Amino acid sequence: MKCYVLEGEWSPKEGYCLNEREKRDHRAARGNLVWKNLRAGIVTREDPQIRDDEVLIRVGACGVCGSDMHAAEMDDEGYTKFSGHLRLPVIMGHEFAGEVVEVGKDVKDYRVGDLIAAEQIRWCGKCPSCRIGKFNNCYELEEIGLSADGAFSEYAVVPEKYCCNINGIAELLGNKQAAMEAGALSEPTGVAYNGMMINGKGVTPGSHVAVFGSGPIGLAAIALARAAGAAKVFAFDTVNEKLELAKKVGADFTYNPVELAKQGSSAADAVMEDTAGIGCKMIVEAAGNPDRTYPDIVQLMSIGANVVQLGMRGGLSQIDLTPFLIKGCAFTGSLGTAGNAIIPSVLRMMEQGNIDMRKIITGRYHLDLTAEAIEDAKSGVHGKILVSQNY
Known part of the structure; x- marks a missing residue:
């Protein structure tokens, strides 16, 4: 063969x-x-x-x-x-x-x-x-x-x-x-399911979900959030072609963080405006770039949110844990x-x-x-x- x-x-x-x-x-x-x-x-x-x-x-x-x-x-x-x-x-x-x-x-x-x-x-x-x-x-x-x-x-x-x-x-x-x-x-799709539904304890119907990274696993996370009954699903990626795919599988709002920055805005600003200040109950990091994504993630987390880390990066990262304590949020790692x-x-x-x-x-x-x-x-x-x- x-x-x-x-x-x-x-x-x-x-x-x-x-x-x-x-x-x-x-x-x-x-x-x-x-x-x-x-x-x-x-x-x-x-x-x-x-x-x-x-x-x-x-x-x-x-x-x-x-x-x-x-x-x-x-x-x-x-x-x-x-x-x-x-x-x-x-x-x-x-x-x-x-x-x-x-x-x-x-x-x-x-x-x-x-x-x-x-x-x-x-x-x-x-x-x-x-x-x-x-x-x-x-x-x-x-x-x-x-x-x-x-x-x-x-x-x-x-x-x-x-x-x-x-x-x-x-x-x-x-x-x-x-x-x-x-x-x-x-x-x-199973990788996203494992992080969100098994380790992450599931999407609460009617809550908002944000997904950073619209590669295959991020796109699967978007589709699963939509199927699970999320109210609004946000997708972020620096590649506009991937944001078009995000729309196809169920994203309500798609944003390019680079373009937002040029406008003097950010991912966190966009989410908080679109959710009337509530934020997202589940955030999926599928970009594998926590140094760039977490400054926004900690601002757009709702009270009691769960952040699911699916993206893998090669080196070490610094994450400010204080917002997790203040908002009573959880961090869930998941692999495979x-x-x-x-x-x-x-x-x-x-x-x-x-x-x-x-x-x-x-x-x-x-x-x-x-x-x-x-x-x-x-x-x-x-x-x-x-x-x-x-x-």
């Missing part, structure tokens, strides 16, 4: 202390401190073989994520720019859906011909973190497309426990390919999506037509052009770019 593989050299930086799992499995918890001299491209491998509890899918759509862009980029020393979990070589791509073409003998809930979306984080279900429902913090966590083979490929193997049926979405849309595109978008019926819940919302994340698709590339798809995504103007052998 054809697949897009990232390779590199194992070269831990001086002073970086490998933990026992890193040593045992030749993996890096912090990829940018271990892997260097990267190379990536389309290669041909043998078709994968499944185990008794696994299904083989023909990949129908796989999204390009920020981690895909950073993992294959190198800094001045030749190390990957991706600071997360990485084990090489690996087939990249983790936001995917496809059609089942083979099932293991112990698989009970899926048959050949079913359409499925897959969870990206593989959790063990046995460690202390999993046993208290913190699946994202699993001690034995694997991440498809980063530490385990992913889906920029013709075929992918998925254990049954991480499969989610999307036949109902195909029935709603009347099109298999459209359903697989929707299924591929369940992963970034696993367990807790997150992906099935997102897919049920799609199946019922509550959200349609296909509206954020701005590019489609054939599998052979995966490198070009990743490069195009770096332009910063896209919503979501998909890769498929079907294009």
